[in-house]
Amino acid sequence: MRVLILGGDGYLGWPTAMSFSNKGHEVFIVDNYLRRNLCRDLDVEPLFSIPNLLSRVRIWKELTGKEINVRLGDCCDYNFLTKVFNEFKPQTVIHYAEQPSAPYSMLDHNAAHLTLLNNLISTLNIIWAVKENVPDCHIIKLGTMGEYGTPNIDIEEGWLEIEHKGRKDKFLFPRQASSLYHTTKIQDTDLLWFYVRIWGLRVTDLMQGPVYGLSTDETELDERLSTFFNYDELFGTVVNRFIVQAVAGYPLTVYGKGGQTRGYLNIRDTIACVELSMLNPADSGELRIFNQITETFTVNELAGKVAKVGNERGHKVAIKSVENPRVEQEEHYYNPVFSGLKELGLEPHFLTDDVLHSMFQIVENHKENIARHKIFRGVKWKS
Template sequence: MRVLILGGDGYLGWPTAMDFAAKGHDVWVMDNYMRRNIARETCSEALMPNPNLHDRAEIFHALTGGKIHVVVGNCADYRLLSKVFVECQPETVIHYAEQPSAPYSMRGFDEARLTFNNNLNATFNLIWAVMEHAPSCHIVKLGTMGEYGTPNIDIEEGWLEVEHNGRKDKFLFPRQAGSLYHTTKVLDTDLLWFYVRTHGLRVTDLMQGPVYGLASEQSEMDERLLPNFHYDDIFGTVVNRFLVQAVASVPLTIYGKGGQTRGYLNLKDTLQCVELAMNTPVEPGKLRILNQFTEQFSVKQLAEKVQRVGNAMGLNVQIKNIDNPRKELEEHYYNAKHYGLLEMGLKPHYMTEEVIAEMLEMVARYKSGIDRNKIEPRVRWKQQS
């Protein structure tokens, strides 16, 4: 399969590129280093050093013989994206290229504007590049479970059948996101759905939960091939923050009551899901939506898991509740369906004690690089009274 990965320098993009290249696919990656630049600007650099894309592609080639074509550039630039499409003629595009930090998108006007412009333009340009240069190409788009928010009803897989005044129809499941970043993902879905309906695009929209983990088959060969690992308040996920806090003997900081429940998945399962989607393209004119996570738990349960494993390793892990910088429900109903990918063959890797221990050991190797000042929240959703 000839596959173009937009956002190929990212946490998910780079391991996907290596995995697909190792399996013999013809892999192209495109990335403009937006994440690296924002991380530098906001003092949110990753814990482990990541060589640039050209260097990483060379290291990967030297170790495996696999080839990854690298394009450093902005997919919000339509001319450049068109040129890449004409050269690559992708059969599948994996679209990861977005500004994915909720706190960054809530920092102020400039950051909100950048997130809005970047994410919507990247998706819009991708749609047009497919229509103009590779009309039968299957778009695999990374959405997020955060698009649904935390409704007081079960979350269905993408769609909801509604009966109203005796008549029935099926609609996109209601979306009510909790940050501007997540709202751009809602708008992406709507944009894709519009072009699927009107122009017959073939799209899989993967509603993904927070991903954790660093290990993939390839990064185990050489740590320079590890994906980025951020632990700060801007790019760091809650899992990464807790791991680093445990290693650095800083109490794990739960935002508010800690009842915020989400569906999580291992990086290895993201690779499986994206591959499953790629290998079973949808028909033209179809939008397939799959909820992409394997298990759900609350922030408090997550902290307790890390504490239990950390203490067994002799780390003396403490937990502290702090004022919530976000505007979100801290206790709520949460029951999200996720059967589609399992039916397609996903074999989940769960967050076992061994998995947490492996991640803690990896972080501990880089302990001297941890900057404790990066972990406390620096962005607030609302003015504090």
């Protein structure tokens, strides 16, 4: 497969690029360093530094003999993007290139503006670049389970059949996000669905839950091939953050009652899900949606798991409920369907004590880099 990975310098993009390259796919990466720049500007750099993208692909080639092509540029620049599509003629494009942080999107007007423009215009440009250069190309878009919110009914995989006054039809499952970032993901889905109907594009939208972990077969080859590990409130995901908090002797920051339930997955499973979607593409004129999670936990359960393993390793882990800076339900019904990717062959990696021990080990190796002031900042959804 010729696969174009947009956002290929990111937490998920880089491990995906290496994995696909390792499997013999021809990989082309685009990134504009938005994430690196935001982290630098906001003083929330990852736990350890990561070589730039050009160095990363050079190291990858030295170690494996395999080539990954890179173009540094902005997906919101249509001239740039359409040239990349025209030059590479991808069979699959994976769209990771968005501002991915909910708290960042709620920081201030500038952050809201950047998030909205970046996420919607990049998606619009990708749709157009596919239509004008490679209309049969399969678009794999990373959405989020946060698009659904926490409804008091079971969450289906993307679609809901509704019977109303004796008639039936199928619609996108009702969406009700709880941050501006998640709202842009809903708007992405709507854009894709519109152009699927009008132009017959082939699209898979992966409603992904928060990802944890940093080890994949390829990142384990050499430390310089690691992916980002953010532990701050803006760009770190919850399991990653709790582990750093445990190692730093900082009480695990549970928001409010801690009954918020979400679906989670290991970074290895993200790569597997995207690959399964790529190898089994959506049909032309189809918007196919999978819920990309492997198990669900409340925040209290996650804190408990991290505390147990942390204590076994000799850390004295405390858990503290802090005032919830977000506007969200702290106790609610949550029952999402997530069978589609398993039917395609996904074999999940679960959040076991062993997985947590190996994450602790990596964080402990970099303990001296933990900056306590980066851990919690309390970005409020409303002041």
